[in-house]
Amino acid sequence: MDSVYTVIFYVFTFISVYVQIFFLTTFLEKRKKIVKHPENLELSYYPTVTVTVPCYNEEKTIEKTIKSLLSLDYPKDKLKIFIVNDGSKDNTWEVVQQFKDDSNIVLINKENGGKHTAVNLAIEQSDAEFFGCLDSDSMVHPQALKRILKYFENDKKTMAVAPSIIVYNPKNILQYAQNIEYDMSIYTKKMLGFMGGIHVAPGPFSIFRKKVFDDLGPYKKAHNTEDQEIALRMQEYGYKIDHCPDAYVYTNTPDSVTKLYRQRLRWIYGFIKNLIDYRHLLFKKKYGTIALFTLPSGLISIFGVIFLFVNVLGNIFNFIYRKIIEIHTIGFDNFFKFNYKFDWFFVSTKAVLLFAIILYILVIVSVLIGRRMAEGKTGFPISIFYFMIIYSIVAPFWMLRAIYNAIISKESSWTFERRVVNN
Amino acid sequence: MHEHEPNDWKKYTIVFFVTLTIFVSGLWISNYLNNKKIDQLRNIENKISLDLMSSETQFSLLEELSCKDISTTVLSSELNSLADKIAYSESNIGVENVDVISLKKYYSLLEIKDYLLMKKITERCGQKSIFILYFYKNEDCNDCTKQGYVLTTLREKYPNLRVYSFDYNLDLSAIKAMTSIYKVPDNLPAIVINGKVYSGFHSIEEIEKTFPELETIKKEEEKKSSQEQKKTP
Numbered sequence: 224m225d226s227v228y229t230v231i232f233y234v235f236t237f238i239s240v241y242v243q244i245f246f247l248t249t250f251l252e253k254r255k256k257i258v259k260h261p262e263n264l265e266l267s268y269y270p271t272v273t274v275t276v277p278c279y280n281e282e283k284t285i286e287k288t289i290k291s292l293l294s295l296d297y298p299k300d301k302l303k304i305f306i307v308n309d310g311s312k313d314n315t316w317e318v319v320q321q322f323k324d325d326s327n328i329v330l331i332n333k334e335n336g337g338k339h340t341a342v343n344l345a346i347e348q349s350d351a352e353f354f355g356c357l358d359s360d361s362m363v364h365p366q367a368l369k370r371i372l373k374y375f376e377n378d379k380k381t382m383a384v385a386p387s388i389i390v391y392n393p394k395n396i397l398q399y400a401q402n403i404e405y406d407m408s409i410y411t412k413k414m415l416g417f418m419g420g421i422h423v424a425p426g427p428f429s430i431f432r433k434k435v436f437d438d439l440g441p442y443k444k445a446h447n448t449e450d451q452e453i454a455l456r457m458q459e460y461g462y463k464i465d466h467c468p469d470a471y472v473y474t475n476t477p478d479s480v481t482k483l484y485r486q487r488l489r490w491i492y493g494f495i496k497n498l499i500d501y502r503h504l505l506f507k508k509k510y511g512t513i514a515l516f517t518l519p520s521g522l523i524s525i526f527g528v529i530f531l532f533v534n535v536l537g538n539i540f541n542f543i544y545r546k547i548i549e550i551h552t553i554g555f556d557n558f559f560k561f562n563y564k565f566d567w568f569f570v571s572t573k574a575v576l577l578f579a580i581i582l583y584i585l586v587i588v589s590v591l592i593g594r595r596m597a598e599g600k601t602g603f604p605i606s607i608f609y610f611m612i613i614y615s616i617v618a619p620f621w622m623l624r625a626i627y628n629a630i631i632s633k634e635s636s637w638t639f640e641r642r643v644v645n646n
Numbered sequence: 647m648h649e650h651e652p653n654d655w656k657k658y659t660i661v662f663f664v665t666l667t668i669f670v671s672g673l674w675i676s677n678y679l680n681n682k683k684i685d686q687l688r689n690i691e692n693k694i695s696l697d698l699m700s701s702e703t704q705f706s707l708l709e710e711l712s713c714k715d716i717s718t719t720v721l722s723s724e725l726n727s728l729a730d731k732i733a734y735s736e737s738n739i740g741v742e743n744v745d746v747i748s749l750k751k752y753y754s755l756l757e758i759k760d761y762l763l764m765k766k767i768t769e770r771c772g773q774k775s776i777f778i779l780y781f782y783k784n785e786d787c788n789d790c791t792k793q794g795y796v797l798t799t800l801r802e803k804y805p806n807l808r809v810y811s812f813d814y815n816l817d818l819s820a821i822k823a824m825t826s827i828y829k830v831p832d833n834l835p836a837i838v839i840n841g842k843v844y845s846g847f848h849s850i851e852e853i854e855k856t857f858p859e860l861e862t863i864k865k866e867e868e869k870k871s872s873q874e875q876k877k878t879p
Contacts, residue, residue: 240669241661511652515653545791574675
């Protein structure tokens, strides 16, 4: 039994180390191509752009979101902002009325139908060359749009560009931990971008050529993760998705474990369900990186985290069980004795431990690279430890639940979660 | 349908070999450190073996020596710490590792030799000690774990108690000889005290009750040492 565990552990760590080394070699190979755009960036041509903000019960954050869009450094006559109220039950509709006279803004009120219906309505009504969406819990950097459009200008084959998402105004340990995670995913996303393997065009401010929707159709419900589905659909048809590290979007993140759990449950559940829907891509070499690398490693990482968790939990239970037997047998005699003398002999020299350390170092390296790419910060933030500790304890729960829900096909609601996140 | 980017097979392969190299190096380092530990254990065993031989020689010369010149105190504590290290190696390096098994066999032999010698010395020199031979197995034996805790506690409580533990399943003829001499059943744990076998789990209280001499010897020893302290100004 023990050896079976060890073998599984070796396989998981081998694949995880492989993935990290893959990212690292990509980084070393392409790091010169990671451009930082100048402040006074100009495009040779300013295409028309529609950005839509789907909103459901967002009275608290919507104003900031819209104002950030209005402050985008972009010719006003080229930019249209669609605010689609998806049947909010709070004062969202009243709050957005203050923008009704703005010539850039179009206000649309519709019955509740889910986020994808709100965005699709805007796609139908838009005649711009580029289309994007901004979740109503996020704000954009003034230069974000120009920087993203530069990618389309430089490569005609690029069909969508994802931004760098940064945690807005982190206040507690949980949000600092998420900040680290977001930094890391800026790095992994850019590397996947180089490899042509991005599997999600995130809700906050991914910009598409309008042609994508004309060719491939509108958003689908896609298990409430429409931003993953559209990316997979694009990958299936060979539509290139890139990532712009310095197009910043600041997003409000869950401030409690329960809210984070709900959000991640939806993401992972969506990932699993979309993976099942797009299973025909898996390991087919004609679909490239997404089929050979992104999707398999995403799946492995879910099982890896769960396996590690079960393993650690088993060890903890074993330890407690032994302590209970000890106390039961000899009383508390030994319990308060700490005559432990340090001896190098008792430091574990198991190979698995060594591999776990290597893996942790690689993860830390990717966080540091991501932080540098995203925020230009160097140094070692203490929140890396918050991230590692919190995520290794909580993540297995949402992953297990997501697998369970995927098996019994229980959808987690976007709208319900929205309400919870922003309350 | 657009063109997909061609797959970079060369990179997939290179990264595979880099990862493989890291893993092979990791295994090598782990193996190297484990061998260091085994060497360390071997050195300890050799030292104990030397000490034992020295005691045995002293014992042979006993007629020309007085009892108090025989050194007997160092061994048991060294054997105990060695036992801890071997137990740890079983979990860290592996129960089935050939080196660990051979170290364990050697250790068991040292224990038996120490036991025989100590018994002779106690008889000849009139020292009062109690010997416990403890037979256990590693797998599927919760009571063995419990008995281990009991004996460790007793050993700490009574310095004159000498506990020798033996893995019942260790393939060593000397252990087999002992189990047949004392008729140790396979119903483990089993302890042998003064030549008598007690199988199954026995709590601290049970052992103390069956062997009141544990307490009396302890008291006598304490008395003796306090008298000696008074003598030396």
